[in-house]
Amino acid sequence: MNKDNIQENLVNKGRELIKEKGAEFLTARKLSEASGYSVGTIYNQFGNMDNFVLIQNYLTLDNLYARLAKLRASGTAYQRLNLYTQEFIDFVLENKNLWFLVHNFHLHNNNRRFSKIYLRRVVQITQLVESAFKALFPDIPLPERILSLQVLWISLFSLSAFLTTDTLDSFSKINKRSLCELLLNTYLAGMKVLEKL
Amino acid sequence: MNKDNIQENLVNKGRELIKEKGAEFLTARKLSEASGYSVGTIYNQFGNMDNFVLIQNYLTLDNLYARLAKLRASGTAYQRLNLYTQEFIDFVLENKNLWFLVHNFHLHNNNRRFSKIYLRRVVQITQLVESAFKALFPDIPLPERILSLQVLWISLFSLSAFLTTDTLDSFSKINKRSLCELLLNTYLAGMKVLEKL
């Protein structure tokens, strides 16, 4: 066990714990027991648990980007947007616990460093979608197109928080995939109309 | 100080604390100090802190419904949907800390009682919107109309979580009100198109 790999070992072990037991299970002591490193070592490596979660979250965003980027050259712009959405849903459903943590981290976090570290990853993903948007809505000027894109992306992103829990199950019988796809396609149809005006 | 009002006093005092200091500040001991009742009394009254938060949250949903219900008879169906949305945003921005708690409660909550208690309030609000939807999209059959309505309402609801924090500020310069209104109107435009197909 190479000593330089402490960070890596802790991150990997922590990721396992989150995936298997849920985000609530990730505490300094449980991570300590599971990894074999002392609580103090965790703090030497990460400063505090918020930073540890931060690392987990941008790893998650990196993984999501990698999945979406594979679809970069698939189909028409319209098909691609649907593929992106489906892949996004699949990713979230396959990684419920990790994605839950992405959404619910800001609870413990006081400072604002949060956004800065996430930003690059979120922007990367946005750029994938923008490329499809450009092809699909050539007549919408860039500033407005960016705006519409951000609204759609933020909507799907915030909606995805509810894909990780069964909170909505008693409210609507709608399938989670259909929910996102209906939002996407209705929104795109609306954009097509508003483009013509 | 009437003894029968312990619950009420605690709920009111707790609500003040949440509004002023934020949801994170609401702990059994802080509520105890602020209210003058002992920690044990809080537990006698509410069983646990989750139930206390539960009460706070359905009060918040009741308040929201009351605000929206006032607009029941205003303008055209289309105007009314925009009014509802604006009022919703106003309410959320005026009650950021309370609304934050509505969204982030499920963290501590293991059982599912949550959904049941909230459900009636959320359905009430949905019915307001459905009434406007019925007038606006007479040609969409009821089952599909309900579906579209739920998708829109869930989207705005989940989006509203980000109105209570500045998480999005570094991602998009878009005004929070514009964000919601653009989502609403693009979505409605899309529905109008899809209605004709």
Next chain:
DNA sequence: AAAAAAATTGAACAGTGTTCATTTTTATTA
């Protein structure tokens, strides 16, 4: 006024994040 019932209390328990003097390990020097 005495006895019974009910309500209130807060110290104590197990858990959380976090710190930091002490110990152990590693690297450097003689």
Next chain:
DNA sequence: TAATAAAAATGAACACTGTTCAATTTTTTT
């Protein structure tokens, strides 16, 4: 290689969290 210096790892201890429940206080009934 042995002694010394530097670095890294440790876990008991602190302040906080939700929660419990025997002991106390208050209220009601007799």
